Amino acid sequence: MLRDIKAFVENANGNPVKVIIKVDCINNNQNKKACDLLIEAGADYVVTLTGWFGAGVSTENNRTIKSHFGDLLKYNSLGWYS
Numbered sequence: 192m193l194r195d196i197k198a199f200v201e202n203a204n205g206n207p208v209k210v211i212i213k214v215d216c217i218n219n220n221q222n223k224k225a226c227d228l229l230i231e232a233g234a235d236y237v238v239t240l241t242g243w244f245g246a247g248v249s250t251e252n253n254r255t256i257k258s259h260f261g262d263l264l265k266y267n268s269l270g271w272y273s
Contacts, residue, residue, distance in 0.1 A: 196232035209236035209267065214252045222252065223259045230263050238267040 200208050212225045229237055237256065239248045253268050260266075 193228050193232055196229065196234060200233040207235040207265075208233070209238050210234045211238045211240065214239045214248055214256065219252070219255045222256050226256060226260045226264060230260060234264065236265045236267055240268075 196208075196210060210229050212222065212229075214222050217225070226237055237260070239252065239256070248268055257266055
């Protein structure tokens with residue numbers, strides 16, 4: 192996954208790169224790991240959901256993810272809240 196995101200960032204020609212992670216499908220430790228990979232790959236944004244399917248984003252998801260990476264990523268919390 193890291194290699195794929197890095198390649199995408201490199202080919203974005205300076206345009207911002209947003210990566211969607213389905214926070215409702217993985218646990219908080221996996222969400223943190225996903226954010227770590229996005230930071231390492233050089234992505235600009237993490238987006239929590241597509242807004243189409245799933246259980247939604249919990250307040251705990253938002254708090255955990257945002258507190259983990261601080262200002263290293265921009266954050267879009269999309270979808271609905273559970």
